[in-house]
Structure formats: structure tokens, C-alpha cells
Amino acid sequence: MLDKTFDPKDTEGRIYAQWEASGAFKSGRRPDAEPFCIMIPPPNITGRLHIGHALNNTLQDILVRFERMRGKDVLWQVGTDHAGIATQLIVERQLAERQQSRVALGREKFLEAVWKWKDESGGAIIQQLRRLGASADWSRERFTMDEGLSRAVLKVFVELYRQGLIYKDTRLVNWDPRLQTAVSDLEVENIEVKGHLWYLKYPIENQPGRFITVATTRPETMLGDTAVAVHPDDERYKDLVGKNVMLPLAHRTIPIVADEHSDPEKGTGAVKITPGHDFNDFEVGRRHNLPLINILNKDGTLNDNVPEAYRGLSREEARKTVLADLEALELVEKIEPITHAVPHDEKTKTVVLEPFMTEQWYCNVKPLADKALKAVEDGRTTFTPENWANTYFSWLRNIQPWCISRQLWWGHQIPAWYDEEGKIYVAMSEAEAHEQAPGKTLTRDTDVLDTWFSSALWPFSTLGWPDETKELKRFYPTSVLSTAFDIIFFWVARMMMMGLHFMDDVPFHRVLIHTRVLDEQGAKMSKTKGNVIDPLELVDQFGADALRFTLASAAGLARDMRIGPSRVEPNRNFATKLWNAARFCEMNGCATRAGFDPATVTQTANKWIVAEIAQAAAEVTANIEALRFNEASATVYHFVYDVFCDWYLEIAKPIFNGADENAKAETRATAAWARDQLLKLLHPFMPFITEELWARTAEMDGAAPRTSLLIEADWPSAAASGNDAARAEMHWVIDLVKGVRSVRAEMNVPPSVKIALLLKDANDATRERLARQKEVILQLARLSSADAADVLPKGTAQFVLGEATAGLPLGDVIDFAKERTRLEKELKKAHDEIARFDAKLSNENFVARAPEEVLTEQREKRAEAAATAARLKEAVARLAE
């Protein structure tokens, strides 16, 4: 006998172990089946499971379990990311606690320490995923720095280098002075801060008493100024162009140049140019051949290119000192308080980044981006929701060279060697580099690659590339990629580029961009705010199933979701409801009957539930396929409560109590069958409780205990059961019961009694009332007079009253109105299409340039559209009869 409630704590661990032991998660077990593959976004080894992971992995697991039950050969590829900066920071911090440092330790020892840390505590998140029920193929777990993936990274780097797409360049990068490494544009977080705009007066050379005023938010950079720019059309400064100013403090003479970059509307219209420390100024400097002065050391202090008084000062100190000195010279005209965005590091958001002149490795991603754009434009990869394709497009269309080198130690070391003259040799190994440079002494580049470089290869490197493994052949391109919007640039776009370049095909057919998870008040979760919700606490409190179901049902396409205990609790209650429905079945001896054929049932209620199951299966299937998880879960939820519990089981009560033994036996078998189908439909969402019920109901049924696991069961068929008449009849009864308001007093009883009233035991008075209600409802369906206007949906009245439809049943008339509108819409679409093709074909430019086959194709399409239009027109006419 089942307990009154399900206890997740006691069962989840046991069931998960059973699944793992059974090998159910393993891919490749159905060589003849259609493959289905999802690549997990590899969590950082430094990570702990947060609610966003919980959401993303729940959605992936739903898909994976669903497709597995549908019979596909499923691979959910897992693994972790080495997370260069984050990991290096953690280990450095640990070293600091023991009074050690990375630099003192040296590269080799430090890396040993990192690997040690990784082995000891780097896999926590993978264990946490198991608690959610994630059914990934753990036997294939990979790590971005394991041997195989590292080989893929080397190969990609070497090939891109040989194709001229990877190169070294000296230009401004975003520099993190604390970590002393370059970071890519994407890793810059612009934060609005309160600051000041200082107006500095620069004296004009040979014109004592005359100044040109420039405005700046970073006065300390004036020490690196090499020009002042004004707009060529700016009348105020026209006579100054070509003259020089005396740069204060630095005691240098710098020119005044005319450049479009200068905006007369902004500041004073004159702008100081610091090519060494500003991206725009760098361009201006290039245009005017200005010298570039780097005034910073790698740690952000001022270097020897500034006057002695400022050398060694931090940026903050330098700003104060420079301003004080300028004040003393009365060269500060005014100070305005402003709020402006300042670039910060994305990890801690505490370090101000500096544009800094260094030599770095770059990847020219432009040619790769073009292919990635085309693949989405062509629909070879689609986004859900579609809007995100725009985000993807806009970034790729304006893509900049990707700075791929990082001055860190933890990561894939760049496979480039230098000889004494500094000549570069890029090779798969040191030995190979030596072959290229016989007899030379080679030293390896000390930099490592951006972490996202290896992530970009994930969809094929995890499958064994560059080897041509059977997994690569079978599972690439993968089916669905699920992720949050914030890594479309970092990851999705780069996987597209690398996949298309090296595999000559998209890495995945569909991209699911899910919403973000907020706390119960709708605030973004953050450690500093202390409102972070630990998904595992919710699992402890309500069970993994309840959390999963909550996440799935909140996974709409647009709005951010809010999650917290008050949202999860109702779904724990839902699990209990399901549990008790099964308990009810048990109490009434509903046993799964071997060979039960739902098509053979005879009782109206049983025929009805068979039809409803098919309907629910169809809806759940369609919704999961369309990645509408909220709809899919709502369908099952509604089915369990409103169809199965409230009506079917209630209707079953009088049958179980009655004397008709045949009906009883059939209903027991049907109830057990329906319950089993329900468990299957719900399994992707709530795997634990359904698996447990699957096992427990087999036990209690006594006959032929099930040996199979639910996870391996077949997905319910959505095929129509042919019981539509029974379905309609039951709907009629249900609507009637719901609709009988006038007998509310008598009807304020459970559905079982209502049904009994309707079907059997009603007293005469009630029967009479019910009969009257029935009559009213039946009459409604025959309305054809002016009364219709009051009762009918607005607008349909016209059709009802029109001569063509007079006297026809209401339902038919509404159907007619719907059908006509649909056809007219389609007709309009067809006409629009014709117009489009006509416009195109009459465009001289197009006709002149397009090759003949394109023209033919357009003409054919035009003819097709015209044919469709004609067909629709005829359909409309036919309908009117």
C-alpha cells in the first residue's frame, strides 16, 4: 500500500543509481534509430549549481528523456570547462592563504597546483547535476583541457594560422591591470558610475594668453596626449588648425589637427587625442600619423614616458596629482559632475580596464562570421524564440578581430615558438616546430588561449574530432542547443563559426534561448544582494521533480521567470496529487493488464479517457517538439487534475461500487492503463516520482511485475483512438454538470455525486431540472433568430442571420465564419506574394544582373503563387454555397 505522500529524499538517490546502473543514459545503444544529440553548455569547473543551470539542464533533460522514450538514439554530451581566469584566480587565492604566490611557484608547479585543485574540487557541479535527475551520458564526460580536446585546439589553431586567419598584431586591447592580461571586447562590462568632466586649458604656442579648452573624464591621460583635434568645419577653431599647443606638465608641443572624429556639439568641440589609451584616439592618431605614447606599465602604474614626478603613481594617484598641478597653473577651467559608463572587468566588476598597447594574437573571424550568418539566414540553424536571431546577426555583422591570447598560465598554451631572431613557428608540437626550424633554439609563447576558444570547438571536439570517429559521424550536427541569451556572442556564434569552418556544417539545428531566472521579487540574483536561491535547497525542500516542473512551467519564451519556495510548493502538491491518484487506483485493484488494448473498451467513460489520453499525448508531443515547455507541462498538469482526477476517477467510483462486474473489470484495467500513460507523459518533467510509481504499481498489481524502467518505456501514442463520439458525450455531460447553476445547492457536492445524479440516482425533481437545462443547451445549438445576437459571439450574428446560413446549426455557422476568414487571409497572402515577385521581376537591375536560372526560379514561384491564389478564390466561392 502506498503511503499518503511521496518522499523524494528517500527515493531520488536510489532511483538515480538504478538509472545509471541500467545504462539507460548511454548513447549508441540503438544503432538503427534516428540520432538525437544535445551538447551541454559545459559548466565551469569552478562553478556551483545555480538556478540558471537548474533551468537549462532541466530543459535539456526533458528533451533528452522525451526523445529517448520516442525511440531515438540519444546522446547528451556532458563535460566541464577549464574557465581560465576564474580557476586561476581561485588557486591563486588559495596560494595566497598559504603565503605562496603563482610567480614564486613558477609555471610548472603552479599548473600542478591547479590540476590538483581540479581533481579535488573541480567536479562538484557534475555531482549536483545528478541530483536534478540529469540523464546525461556520463561515460563520455569531457573536459576542455583533456588530451583529446587539447589536440583539437592545437589543430584548429595551427590550421587557422596557416590559413592566415590567426595572426599577431600590436594594437590597443582592453587590459586588465590587476590580472595583467588582455581580455576580449566581450569580456568588458561597462558600468555606469558617477564621475567628472574636467575642462583643461592648453596654451597655444606663441600666442600668450590664448588657450584651447578640452574636456576629459580621464585627466591623467593628458600626459600621453599627442594632439588636439577639432572638427574641420568648426569656425571657432579654424585658425588654430595647424598650430601647436604647449602640453602642460609634460612640456611637449603637440599639433592641433582637424578631424571628423571631433564633435562640435560635445564638450568644447576640441578633443585631446591620446592614441595610446583610447580606441577612437588611436584611429585619429593613425589618420594623422601622430606618435603614440604609452604612459602605463602593465600593472596600471605610470611608466617612464611621463615626467619624473608622476612615475610609479597608480592611475588614481596620478589623476589627483595631475589635477592638483593643473589647478596650481590655473589650467582647469571648470569641473562638471557626470554619470558615464566605465569599462570594468566582467568577473569582479571592480577593476577599471585600460585601453593598452600590446602585441597579442588575433583571429580574423570575419570570413567565418559570413558563413555563420548565412547558415541562420538560410534556416539551417534556427533560434527559438526567433527574435534572438537578430541579436546574433547584429553582432556577427559588425564583428571585430577576436583577441584570443591571454597572459595567464591556466589554459591551452599557444602552440607558437620563437627562434632567437623572433621568427614565429606555429606547430602541433615542439618537435614539429623544430622540424620547421632546424638547428634553432626555440622558446614557446607563454600566453594561453581565451577559454572560449576551446568552448567554440565543443560540438565536434567532444565527439572525437580531429579523428573521424563514428560518434562524430553520427551525432554531428547536433539537434538542439539550449542556453541563456548572454552567451550568444561568447559561445553560440563562435561554435557556429568554428563548426562551419572545420566541419563544413552547422554545429546544431536549433538553438533554444531560455529566459533568465529572477528571485521571487523579480530581482536579479546576485551574491552581493544575498538573494541567491540555491536550487539544491529547493530540491531538499520539495524534491527535484517539483523544482523541475516549476522551471519547465515557467519557461515561457519572453518574460524572465521568478523562482522561489512559494512557486515550487504548488508543484510538490501536484506530485502528491499524482501519487494519490495512483494510490486510489491501487485501492481499487486497478492492475496493469498484459496485452490490454485500449481500442476494445466499451464503457463510455473508458472510451472517453482513452480518447483524452491520445489527445493529451498529441499536445504534449507537439509542445515539446516546439520547445514550448510551459505549454507541455500545463497540458499534463491540467490532464492530471481536471481530466483524470476530477472526472475520470470520480466517474469510476460509482462503477467500482456498482454491480456490473464486466464494467468494473474493464474500468480497473483502463484506469491502470491510463495511469501508466500518464506516468509516461509526465516522466520527462518529473522523472523520479513517475519512475517510483512505475515500480510500485508493478509490485502492487501482483500480476506480471514490470522489470523494465519507466525511463526506457515507449512514449504514448498520439494516434486518434476512434472514440470521438464517447469523448463528445462525456464533454456534454461535464459541461452540463458545470453549467447547471440553478441547482447549485443540490450540486454543491463532489463530482461523483453529480455524476450519479445525472446517470443513476437522481431524484425526480433534480432530474426534471436537469432535463430542462439540457433542453436549453440543445436549443442554443439551433438558434437562428434575432435572439442569436444576444447569445452568440459578437460578429457571428451577422452570419447566423444572413439568408445563406439561416436555420443552420450555430456550430456550423461559426465554423463557416472561421473558414472563410482563414481562406481570405491566405488569399491575401498569395496576392502579396504575387505582387512581390512582380516587383522583383520588373526591377531592371535585378533582371539585368540575375542569372537565367534565378529568373526562371522567380517566374516559377510567381506562377505557383498565382495558382494558389486561384485555388483559394475558388475555395471561397465554393464555401459561400
Place this chain on the structure above:
RNA sequence: GGGCGGUUAGCUCAGUUGGUAGAGCAUGUCGUUUACACCGAUAGGGUCGGGGGUUCGAGUCCCUCACCGCCCACCA
């Protein structure tokens, strides 16, 4: 500056090709009958942000305004 999203019941949100507005929670009332108080029945509560348009019919499509949020860019 460019783009995207949101605005629906007291609260949090669904609402897939336009067809008589839904759920959970909260609230009121009644109830404990073969599962379920982590329960059941039932009720109240919405001019779907404002305005305009298309349509027989608009939460849904178009235009416009307002407010909120996010992304990108700029940031003298």
C-alpha cells in the same frame, strides 16, 4: 543613439495560426462521501497600459503614445 522584450484578476504569470479571457497563490462560503488538508466543491474579482486603425469579430495583426526592463554602441 541602435535594437529587443514587457505592460492581462489583489499578487505572480499563461494565452501556438484572430473566434464568448485562463492557471497558481491569496480572499469569501460550504464540505470531509472509496485516494489526496501537500484535500474537495463553489464564489467574487479583468473596459487584456492609453489612443487610433484593419476585420463580421482583436489580448492576439498594423500605427502611435506612455511607463518598466534588458542588450549593443557612444561615452570630450
